[in-house]
Amino acid sequence: MARRTAGSLPSVDDDSPEGQRLDKWLWFARVVKSRTLATGLVRNGKVRINSQRLDKPSHIIRLGDVLTIAVQRQIRVLKVLSPGMRRGPAKEAMQLYEDLTPPREPQAGGERDGAGASGPIEFELGRGRPTKKDRRAIDRLKDDFAGC
DSSP, rough: OOOOHHHHOTTTTOOOEEEEEEHHHHHTTTTSSHHHHHHHHTTOEEEEEEEEEEOTTTEETTOEEEEEEEETEEEEEEEEEESSSSSOOHHHHHHHHEEEEOOOOSSSSOOSEETTTTTEOOOOOOOOOOHHHHHHHHHHHHHHHHHH
């Protein structure tokens, strides 16, 4: 006897040409690595559709909807261009949406690429780790401030 799983039963909304489940679309569009992560993202309130916060991963998205997604310390704004048929390669996934995310402005002092407001950070050659003498000076400095 063949065994059926819950994922093998087609839903009326899943096969609709004009709409698709939100968690499924996020996975097809490669916004997240798994459908479980997509479900968690929606349930935690990290996704908005047309400026409305959602908590149901089963919400049906339509063509032209604008999604605002908070993922990995950044906010992405995506306009739905088409429903996904499968989770394909990245180039295929990029055809599902138009990225409306505004370009990030450089932040002063918090840059990780080494180029701050005053230019690239320069290091002295051979001065990577603190020496034993440097460590002792740091310890003395900490002890001085610990008594305050």
